[in-house]
Amino acid sequence: MQQLLLFLMAVVAGAMLAVQAGLNSGMGKAVNSPVYGALISFVTGGIALLAYCLVAGVPLGNVRRAFDLPWFYWLGGVLGGFYVYAIIVLAPRLGVALTIGLTVAGQMVFSLVIDHYGLLGIPPQSVNWLRILGIAAIIGGVVLLRSN
Incomplete structure (x- = not known):
């Protein structure tokens, strides 16, 4: 049952990516910049995640553990930023x-x-x-x- 729920979560996450592509594309057009569209997406996502952490009581001290990782783990956000930027550029064209x-x-x-x-x-x-x-x-x- 747990694996079925994980599969369902993956399918829903994939569906959300398709919706996100359309929403972020519209945001990029509205602000006339795919970079600012991606930035707005990350800022609103960051605010939503912070609110979730505060409401769910996720210990803030856990964040300190990120500083123990090798430097390249910090590139995840950069790669995510490129992905969102690319989607904003590509979705209206392709x-x-x-x-x-x-x-x-x-x-x-x-x-x-x-x-x-x-x-x-x-x-x-x-x-x-x-x-x-x-x-x-x-x-x-x-x-x-x-x-x-």
Whole structure:
């Protein structure tokens, strides 16, 4: 049951990315800048997360642990900023479905590399033909999305 809930959470998160692409694209147009659109997205997201932490009683002292990590872990926010910026630029030009499809294809390919080599503290999971076939199916889906 717990795994089913985790799968459902992943599907909902994916659906939210598609909605977020449209919303952030509109914000980027409204402020006439994809960079400011991304910044507004991160600021409002940061405020929402801070409010959640305060309401849920997440101990603020836990944040200090982030300073014990190697420097490159801090790049997660930079990478997220680039992702949101890219979505703002790409969604109106390619459409939300193709944009998300291409980003998911990129995520899957690099996720396989991270899993295979156990990068960033992730337990290694070897590449096999079924995993490669799964990525090929996703890439095939992206090709079909593009062909209309």
